[in-house]
Amino acid sequence: MTVFLSWRHTPWLVLSILSLISYASAHMIEVTASRKECFFEDLHEHDQMTVTYQVGEGGHLDIDFWLTDPENNVLTKHVRQSTGTTSITAEKDGRYEYCFSNQMSTVADKMVSFNVHGIIYVSEEADVIAPVEREIRSLAIGLTSVKDEQEYIVVRERRHRDTAESTCDRVKWWSVLQALVLFAVVAWQVYYLKSFFEVKRVI
Structure with missing residues (x-):
């Protein structure tokens, strides 16, 4: 489940952090041989999105990954990688799609752990952000990074x-x-x- 944090309402900031801890968990999918699995997120201009992934089982532990914008332009592409991270800032409103492809393999199925998180852009001119809100925003981003590292370590430990x-x-x-x-x-x-x-x- 993808979590996007909105900082428009100060009373809900603490609850937002708790929700981030609860929902920023890794997704585990099986990408069968000669197939691909695609997902999408609807973003607005200036929204940020980060995708991290790790191949835990199958074949040579590699997968193809790409991310496209609403006009189907490829923004990021990884070929035969076992792990990867990509971050984008949306330049236009629309549906952004990311795919994991195992089409290079005709036999081995792959188990992929991935995480998607993002931040909704809020103009500082539209809403004055207090210093404590800035600190909480920074803390939330840091917690997400720590969670991603923990998930990476768990997958690597299981593989080892x-x-x-x-x-x-x-x-x-x-x-x-x-x-x-x-x-x-x-x-x-x-x-x-x-x-x-x-x-x-x-x-």
Whole structure:
């Protein structure tokens, strides 16, 4: 869920920060092979929007990403990236679309964690902003950045844990295979040496 903060009403500033903490959570989607997933936000001129994403599972951990304006002009494009961040300031009113594409892969599905947040532009001439409101606005932006970093760390930690568990499983089964081969070689040697001591009768 995308959260846009409006600073027009001072009594709601504290509640806005609490809402930011509650709603600025990562979204997790699965982008299947040879497909793409697109989302959009309706922005007004001078509104700001930031998109951060991280590929957590699948293939080589890469994804294509792009963001377009209402006239379908590409504002940002990332090719085969595992993580990325892009920020824009809307130059016109309209629908801004961003897509995650896995069309380069024909087999592997990708799990993508992403977060979208923004700030609604308010002209200082239209509404006088008190110093405390400025500080609260700055704090809210800082909290969003911290939340994005936490989500990035969580995804990376999960990926590293999966890699460590996979490595442990491979070591375990490789050890089992070596033990089986060793027992087979020992059994064959015993059988082969035993044949030298067998008494053969010539009729």
